[in-house]
Amino acid sequence: MAGKSNYHHGDLRQELLTEAQVVIAEKGVEGLSMRGLADRLEVSRTAPYHHFKDKNELLCAIAEDGFRRWQVTLNSFLNQTPESIEVWFESFARAYLDFATESAEHYDLMFGRPIWKQGKPTESLKQLSYDAFQSYVDFVHQCQHQGLISEDQSSLRLAQVSWGTLHGLCRFINDGIYLDRDSVKDMCKSSVKLFTACE
């Protein structure tokens, strides 16, 4: 028959990942189904299971991509030696909120319940996310050493709380609670003021 050459798809694993990201960007995590994904790639329902143990592993792989993408942006900030912590943190906060709101569905997947609570995060995913946070903690610590931030709080706590603030704002925005995107700039400035006022 004519179609015998495409019995094997070739690079199904990669196509699953990229197509899944398209679906997620369109309809969110809840809009992604293994069957639907297989349909879009014109493949039988269970074909994806030869490349991912289950749906959770697919989601984790996608989240990993997100962390890798974020780490690039993050590194560009960490490699700077900031003269003013206010300026640095303001642009960092902006970058964070931009990433979270522009790839909203991807961000929600990276930090969302489906993976972290309902499912189980892959070891590699845990590693990637931990690395991202740890490098941020290190950066804060380094800034403290340079006298840019006061040392009366542990760098871990500072990192946790400041990241927590950004995360909380992003969740409010992404989930459509209270906040509108237009106030993002203002909120960045506000959090900068708060976090840098005490140094």
Add this chain to the structure above:
Amino acid sequence: MAGKSNYHHGDLRQELLTEAQVVIAEKGVEGLSMRGLADRLEVSRTAPYHHFKDKNELLCAIAEDGFRRWQVTLNSFLNQTPESIEVWFESFARAYLDFATESAEHYDLMFGRPIWKQGKPTESLKQLSYDAFQSYVDFVHQCQHQGLISEDQSSLRLAQVSWGTLHGLCRFINDGIYLDRDSVKDMCKSSVKLFTACE
């Protein structure tokens, strides 16, 4: 037959609400199904649909209960006239984190995607949540008037960012990302320091 008297259940609507809260506390939102709930109450699958238009309306009703419960705690803080904003905010932050972590699944439902993004929040739910936030904003504004907090930032922004911080930390904890419950106290103190250092 013997069972003819219990054809009508009596107060099914209320029993659905309370039983649903039990399930959610046990297994989280994702563990709650309309059919399973009906089973637990020994009622046919579609009986609940005579009391709630769909699952979303059930979830909203439960979330409403949560906001009413939280508003009680909130009011007890808002009715105080704080002498020291540091002390007030620290105990407030503690109360917030306690509420969010002790009724973790309920909190996640109140602020989670299933209602706010995937589903559509009921008008009454939107009102309740908006009221809770607005009363917090008013309180901040009042504190500014009394000179307890500096006025160089709008009360709205201050409220948004501080609530956002608490929310972000709660999400990290509840979703099982990075943070352990033991550091909760410390994080409270840290955020207090940050938010009160600039007044």
Add this chain to the structure above:
DNA sequence: GGATGTATGTTGACGGTGTCAAGATATAGC
């Protein structure tokens, strides 16, 4: 080059979900 093993694809099936439509039954109002 033909046999064999492995990776990858397929169909069929099971139990789960939300929810609509149509019918049954109990209560409430006239």
Add this chain to the structure above:
DNA sequence: GCTATATCTTGACACCGTCAACATACATCC
């Protein structure tokens, strides 16, 4: 007592994740 209405039931449909069994293509070794 009749009728309207609220409530509950069964049946059905279209999804979903995933397991088991089978089919096909490719890779390897003799």
